[in-house]
Amino acid sequence: TGGLHNPFSLLLLGPVTISATALSLRSTIVLCGTAIGLATGLALFHLPLITQNGGRLELPGIFIFGIWIALVIAIVFSTAYSRRVTTEIHSMADALAATQMALAREQKLTDLGGVVAAAAHELGTPLATIKLASSELWNELQDQPDLAEDAALIRDQADRCRDILRDMGRAGKDDLHLRQAPLMMVLEEAAEPHRMRGKTFTFTLGPDAGDAADQPAILRRPEVIHGLRNLMQNAVDFAATTVWVEANWSDTVISVRIFDDGTGFPPHILGRIGDPFMRRRPSDRSNARRPEYEGMGLGLFIAKTLLERSGAELRFANGPDSAPKTDTPVGAVVKVTWPREKLDAHHGETPLPTGENTRFT
Template sequence: MKLLSLLSIHSNRPNEANLARLVWLRWLNLGLLLLVSSLVSWQWRLQLPYAPLLVIGVLLTLFNILTWLRLQGARRGWAVRESELLLQLVIDETALGMVLFFADGASNPLASLLLLPVTLGATLLSTWRASLLLLLAVISYGLLVFYHVPLIQAQAEPLQAWLLHRLGMGLTFLFSAVLLVWFVSRMARSLRQRDAQLAAAREKTLRDEQLIALGTLAAGAAHELGTPLNTLQLLADELAETVPAALQTDVQLMQQQLAQCRQSLSTLSRRASHPREAAQDGSVTQAILQLAERWALLRPTVALTLHWPEPRPDQQVHWPETLNQALLNLLNNAADAQHGLSNNPIELRLDVSADALLLHIRDHGPGLDDEARERAGQGIYSSKGGMGVGLLLSNASIEQLGGEVRLTSPPEGGVCCDIHLPWRRLALMGEPT
């Protein structure tokens, strides 16, 4: 079970995972040799040179234990190199050659197992290292043809020797086929995982390039919008002094919206140059309530309903401003999705687990089809005719915090945006309850 766990642990590091597989294969090889030795000794009463075979088996067992301990070191950062894999296969090839030397040499049906390390080397190693293994296998086989310890009993009983040879060939074929399928299938799975990771990395690189381009455009737009916003603010202030009382409410709303825009622009450069400072320390409840207040200023015509767990979460967190902006973008998407279709409020529900804060934003719009749900957040794509950057930016900001955004379609209609935020990335100062 520990070896299986090692395979899982090292699945993202190919050399470590392959070394763990070699440990497995070595145990299987030792088991096969023990099985064959037991059969020919007890069933057919052949006299084997037990002393040297036992020494080889013990040494190979000790070496495998040391390799397993070395894998424990790989978990602590001691990387496995390709030259180490070559050394492992050379030792396997040499040990098998020594076993065959004491058991009839190249005439032993197990001699074809000499090709197993070569096959593995061709799969795991570079061409020149695999060629060294091939050369070693050829030399070993050639020497075993002329130099070996014969099995006297097999020479004395030709029929028994013929039966044993056929049985050995069958066992060797079966063992080699099973091992090759097992090893190659897992190698193919590792390659598929690597290809998937490379594809994900390419997608992330493309998305990051889009974000950099958006950041550059946003900086330019912020600089250009400063003067028009100041002009609009002056005009709104003048209107507040001249318009009738019946329009004062609308003018005040205009002033609030302009003030919010100016505040957002004035803090943009500060957030970019000091991202750690652009955050608030406090409880989760305080952060969500402040988010709701900002939402009321931005979209006063769209109600927001908060659903709290009992008791309300009081974990102390370092709540970054980028997270606030990401959540506001998601709320805006929800409001836009149901605009003109439903007067129901946007719903924001909080759940708390031992390792994460869970937020669920629900709208009552038309919902998303499978294609839109799959593409959302992976690039500049919009299902409602907009620019499509809101979900992209929100997804990127939440991923930077180790979180995840998923879109689902409830049976009742609309879209539910599920946000998973791990406590450890929110710099939690208190233990979650």
């Protein structure tokens, strides 16, 4: 009743907005077209809107045309915007899920190694008993070749199981040396996937680092390595030629700074870097320099989330006039700082046992 004279005609926006967040793209487009068609039909064909006094409420034609134009624009804009936001939210959820799956997989592999070692240890005793009993049976059944052959087969299979469990036990033992590494080695491990992308990596010690021989051994946590790797990937994406990775440590903190010789962070987004959907560069320039990435800001968001879970604090800034120990201008700088007790493998909150010294033969 009333067509577009009726103020409740604005409710046509509700279904199309909801469909953009819940339905497929094809269904959303069909619903938008249907809504625009209904708005057009209501503008031309409708029952009269009768007031309480019996009069007909009619607006000028130019006003109705303006309402129709506004409805069409609102339908298209609200649908496109809602669809874009929903798509990016789903992409962020997928990226976080992929990161969590990678970390969970590495944890499960570590746990599986311990289970294998425990199984090899527990099954050793019953297999030794089986081998002893089968050997005695073989000796006693020498006058019965058929039974002696079966006893020999049991003994040989027990030996085979022993060898298999021995190999499993060696593979499943938790090597304490693999759970820790010197700080610079962990940084080089994090940078390894990006060394072949045409940019030069330079690893340096900061002014407060002291001697490289005294660098701390830190825990090789998956979230630390993956978070640093994402930060280095971002630096490689925007660097002109070189990425610097600088390590510092003291009795209380461990810090890492990552420089690149790009153009730096735009000053107006420095306070929001690390938020989801926050791009470092405008989309056109970003896509030209990073054709392999969509550039939604998820890399920095995931890195920030993982590193903060490990106890780190991140700071984003534009660099000083030149890189450490060089005259090359610096663009963006990311500083990651941990309290030393959160990361130190020997003197931190969760120190690793040193284990027994084993003899090399």
